[in-house]
Amino acid sequence: MNTSRVCTPPLHRVVAVMSSWLSIRISKVFLLLLLSVPLYKPERNVALTGTAIQSTDQGHLWTANKAIDNCINQSVTSNCCALTSDEGYTQAEWRVDLGQMRTIQYITIYFRHNSASRFGGYTLFVSNSTAHLHDIVCYKDNSSKAADLQLNPTHQCPYVARYVTIYNYRENPARQTWYDKYAILELCEVQVFGCPMGSFGNGNCNSNCLESCLGGNCNANNGSCFYCFPGMFGEFCEQHCSTDCSMSTCEKETGLCQECVNGTYGIVCELDCSVNCEDKTCMKETGYCLECVAGLYGSNCTQTCPMNCQNECDRYTAVCKDALYGNMTTNSMTLPITMGRMSAMELFDSLKTESTTIYGNLETFLMMTTKEQWTFETGS
Incomplete structure (x- = not known):
């Protein structure tokens, strides 16, 4: 009787093939992980070494420092969230002191789950003092409905600052109908990513900002300068402003002159004002004379004042400023x-x-x- 035979490789070959296949699959997964996960973070969470306070406490378990304890669990039962009181306050505030001025790049907030009606309308500030006179607004929520709010938002905030503040308030009538009646903040974690002043990059912030950066401060992510010394512009302040820019000052990003030296106009002050302009001074954008030399009028001072004017006339109306007989605008x-x-x-x-x-x-x-x-x- 003929019996069908199935060709089965030896067991050790099966194991070898499976091992090879498994190795390939694992390698592919590892490669995908390398491609999808950054090899390093460009900056670090500088809030972890700070100290936090809040306007009120919801009991002794949910104090301000719970929002900088490196726990991102967004459940109130996790015992790692900071909560302000829910007992009828119309304002709520939470603030972290970073200990010193830091070059901040971005801020990530983990709000408590299902709390949109409470924190809707919040504002994120950074500052260098605890007074609110010079706060810089990084973000203000204007969501028209609760579904638009993110429970884990990241806000770009490229400033040098010591304090980070989250603030909310309620008013009557309410700004949005879905807002809770009282202002309450429920923060499970606030991460402030940045570097010490003068440094940037690779998770340890161990690269120094360029000397061309005014004040030694730069972007915590890529090292680009925040400000340039007078006379320089560009991402790294590596280019020179036009010599026709007044006081050699120009816009950092574009190199456009803020003001021109006397006698020039244009975006980089490359054009000459008319000789008919008094003191050869004209408007930077248009080249129109600020004042005309005696005896002329018009935008570019190209028209002659009436003969009845002893010396000069109004540059727009041609009415004599010192008429011999009345204010006449014609040569009569x-x-x-x-x-x-x-x-x-x-x-x-x-x-x-x-x-x-x-x-x-x-x-x-x-x-x-x-x-x-x-x-x-x-x-x-």
Whole structure:
């Protein structure tokens, strides 16, 4: 009787193949982990060495320091959350003192589960004093519904600061109908990622900020400068501002001049103001003269003031500032001549006297005007 035979490899070969397959699978998983998990964090949680306080306590178990104990369990029964009192307060505040000024990069908050109605509308501040006069707002929640709130948000906050504050308040009428009546904070952990001043990077913050950074401070993640010395700009303050920038000062990111040296205008002050501008000074953006040289008016001071102006006129309306006879905006002249039984010679003499006062002599007056421009004021 013919019996079907199944070709089965020896046991040691099966084990070897399985071992090889398992090794490949494990290697692939490990490779995926390496690709998906950062090899290092660019900064560290500097809140862990700080001290925290809060405006009120909900009993002795949920004190302020529970939010910086490195426990991220978001259940109130975990005994690792900080809770302010729920007994009718309209304001609630929690603050951590980092011990010294730190270069902060971002802040991650772990709120208690199912507490959106209580912490909705919160504000995140950083500062260098406990007074709220100079607080910098890193984030303010304006969610229109509870479902939009994140229980584990991360907020970018690239500032140098010593204190981090989370604040909330309630008012009547309520800002949102779904808000709890009273202000309550329930924080299970607040992580402040950054470095000591003057350093950045690789989890241990062991790289020094560049000397080109003003004050020696830089981004805790990549070392880019917060501020530059006068005359420099760029991510690492490695470029020079234009020499046409007033006091060699320009915007850090773009290099655009904040103000121009006298006589220039434009985004990098590369253009010359008109010679018709008084002191050759003009507006940085448009090049329009701030004031005109005597005798001219207009945006660029290219138009001549009326002849009735002794020296100068308003640069926008051309009205004389020192008119000889009234404020006239055309090249005409009013001669106050007493009319009556006046002979032609008397009229000529009067005209000659008035024109000499204005133009120096009658000939100049006649040359610069026409009879249509003459206006006579009659009197008794």
